[in-house]
Amino acid sequence: MERSYIVAMTSVLAALGAILPIAAAFYLSWSVATNREETRLSRLAEYALVRADTALGEATSALKSADQFSFAPCSQAHIAAMRTLVVNTRSVEDIGYFEGDELKCTSWGKPESTIGRGPVDFTTASGIGVTARVHPTISNGRAMLGLRYRSYSVLTDPARLVDVLASPDTRLAIASDTGTLVSALNAPDASLIKRLVEHPQTGSDADNLFATASGSGWIAIATSSRASLLNDLGRERLLLLPLGAIVAALMVGLVLWLSRRRLSPLGELSIAVHRREFIVHYQPLIEMKTGICVGAEALVRWRRPDGSLVRPDTFIPLAEESGLIQAITDQVIDGVIGDLGAVLVADRSLHIAINLSADDIKSGRVLPVIQAELANSGVLTEQIWLEATERGFMDVKSARATIEEARRLGHSVAIDDFGTGYSSLQYLQDLPLDALKIDKSFIDTVGLVSATSAVTPHIIDIAKSLNLYIVAEGIERQEQADYLLERGVHYGQGWLYSKALPAQEFIAFYNESKRVHGTGPTVIRRDFNEVPPGVGGG
Numbered sequence: 001m002e003r004s005y006i007v008a009m010t011s012v013l014a015a016l017g018a019i020l021p022i023a024a025a026f027y028l029s030w031s032v033a034t035n036r037e038e039t040r041l042s043r044l045a046e047y048a049l050v051r052a053d054t055a056l057g058e059a060t061s062a063l064k065s066a067d068q069f070s071f072a073p074c075s076q077a078h079i080a081a082m083r084t085l086v087v088n089t090r091s092v093e094d095i096g097y098f099e100g101d102e103l104k105c106t107s108w109g110k111p112e113s114t115i116g117r118g119p120v121d122f123t124t125a126s127g128i129g130v131t132a133r134v135h136p137t138i139s140n141g142r143a144m145l146g147l148r149y150r151s152y153s154v155l156t157d158p159a160r161l162v163d164v165l166a167s168p169d170t171r172l173a174i175a176s177d178t179g180t181l182v183s184a185l186n187a188p189d190a191s192l193i194k195r196l197v198e199h200p201q202t203g204s205d206a207d208n209l210f211a212t213a214s215g216s217g218w219i220a221i222a223t224s225s226r227a228s229l230l231n232d233l234g235r236e237r238l239l240l241l242p243l244g245a246i247v248a249a250l251m252v253g254l255v256l257w258l259s260r261r262r263l264s265p266l267g268e269l270s271i272a273v274h275r276r277e278f279i280v281h282y283q284p285l286i287e288m289k290t291g292i293c294v295g296a297e298a299l300v301r302w303r304r305p306d307g308s309l310v311r312p313d314t315f316i317p318l319a320e321e322s323g324l325i326q327a328i329t330d331q332v333i334d335g336v337i338g339d340l341g342a343v344l345v346a347d348r349s350l351h352i353a354i355n356l357s358a359d360d361i362k363s364g365r366v367l368p369v370i371q372a373e374l375a376n377s378g379v380l381t382e383q384i385w386l387e388a389t390e391r392g393f394m395d396v397k398s399a400r401a402t403i404e405e406a407r408r409l410g411h412s413v414a415i416d417d418f419g420t421g422y423s424s425l426q427y428l429q430d431l432p433l434d435a436l437k438i439d440k441s442f443i444d445t446v447g448l449v450s451a452t453s454a455v456t457p458h459i460i461d462i463a464k465s466l467n468l469y470i471v472a473e474g475i476e477r478q479e480q481a482d483y484l485l486e487r488g489v490h491y492g493q494g495w496l497y498s499k500a501l502p503a504q505e506f507i508a509f510y511n512e513s514k515r516v517h518g519t520g521p522t523v524i525r526r527d528f529n530e531v532p533p534g535v536g537g538g
């Protein structure tokens with residue numbers, strides 16, 4: 001993935017990480033405030049319904065008590081009884097006795113003029129006739145609620161029905177379930193009330209929040225405007241916005257941390273391992289005496305998605321340090337069999353050397369991996385050589401176990417870059433190695449006068465005295481090849497012969513080498529009882 005793409009993605013994600021939590025905090029504060037307001041309105045509606053029910057119940061009881069009177073109509077005793085009833089019933093302002101449609105007397109006495117009985121708007125289930133707006137003289141023009149039962153009527157102040165503690169921006173209404181509005185507080189919106197009477201519900205629309213409660217033939221409705229809710233949001237925002245800001249900061253931090261990790265060398269290497277971006281190139285291994293190509297060293301390359309190749313020196317140390325090397329070794333083994341499996345089966349004199357890490361040698365875990373890979377391929381264990389640097393052999397005990405097992409299975413094992421690390425003649429003697437590879441830095445000095453130029457013949461002598469095959473790395477000049485051949489070095493590798501090649505190019509090189517020089521032996525392996533074959537000169 002391109003760095004610029006990751007940077008662009010990081011910027012987008014960081015921006016989203018910053019905006020989304022704050023937007024969520026805004027939304028959440030609005031939603032919390034809305035829910036809170038709807039709950040408050042629901043409670044208020046329920047309370048108003050109870051209040052209205054109580055007031056109307058009292059008025060109904062008063063009417064039914066009066067209906068039981070057995071006084072002579074409009075006698076002093078009758079009027080006094082009606083007055084007592086009014087005094088003792090909180091929600092009744094007055095009571096009147098009618099004969100036909102004419103008011104004969106009230107709790108105040110007999111009327112001075114003729115007063116008729118108006119029409120009822122609806123009748124309740126308990127048989128009480130209700131007139132929503134009555135304008136009696138005693139109320140000084142204020143609309144009263146009239147309830148009637150047979151010969152009696154009572155007047156109730158509609159305000160008593162909505163006599164609950166409500167803020168000025170809360171509107172209340174009591175209506176019959178037949179749709180007649182009987183009481184209202186703070187002038188609710190008539191069309192909204194009509195809509196809610198028809199379809200009682202709790203919720204909100206573009207301008208209002210509302211809740212309804214119904215029972216006993218009545219509906220209580222509480223509403224408030226969205227505008228007033230905005231004022232109420234302050235508290236939620238005070239709580240949620242800092243929380244949103246903290247989450248935004250954490251999200252931005254997380255995105256930056258992840259992208260830094262992703263852009264870090266280790267992050268890139270992990271992803272490359274995950275995506276199997278490693279391929280193998282092959283550097284031919286030449287028998288010095290005959291020029292025969294006996295095989296190749298498998299050298300890993302990291303092919304980036306843009307097609308560029310990364311050399312191993314830049315990532316192998318990090319891979320070893322982080323433990324990713326094992327997965328890379330596995331991909332190399334897989335790559336070798338994938339690239340050259342068929343050629344190896346067709347030609348048993350072809351050998352491929354695979355580089356193992358110090359951990360692979362120490363743990364030996366790579367051997368079953370190779371066995372599993374070879375199992376169905378037809379490739380022989382003898383065709384796969386194993387190489388590791390001196391570092392891998394430092395723990396002599398575990399290295400010995402791995403090498404012995406590797407050799408038992410049929411692999412040949414070489415010590416790589418000899419002379420550059422913690423060289424110890426002791427472990428050279430102790431370990432059952434097949435070959436020693438002289439590091440390029442020593443080969444470079446061949447033919448030159450330098451402090452290290454004297455070391456090369458000594459290394460060759462040591463290898464010879466231990467009956468090891470000798471491989472020289474990094475041969476670039478014919479002069480070096482001549483010297484090494486004369487000294488009895490068996491095999492050589494270097495740009496004089498060929499650089500490391502992609503699989504198909506190596507196959508072409510190998511076929512051409514076979515045509516010109518012929519093929520080598522099928523098994524190249526140290527015999528612990530004999531001097532390695534082909535040792536000449538020196």
Ligand SMILES: Nc1nc2c(ncn2[C@@H]2O[C@H](COP(=O)(O)O[C@H]3[C@@H](O)[C@H](n4cnc5c(=O)[nH]c(N)nc54)O[C@@H]3COP(=O)(O)O)[C@@H](O)[C@H]2O)c(=O)[nH]1
Nearest residue numbers: 299300311312313332355356357473474475476494495500
């Ligand atoms: N654990 C693993 N290590 C690996 C693997 N593949 C490679 N490596 C190690 O990485 C180091 C660098 O390797 P590379 O860049 O591939 O270089 C190799 C040759 O290309 C280079 N070479 C060979 N001949 C010449 C030459 O004539 N001149 C010149 N300037 N360079 C030359 O040398 C490297 C071979 O090194 P060596 O392994 O010591 O034989 C290197 O240390 C590799 O070991 C892997 O799969 N696993």
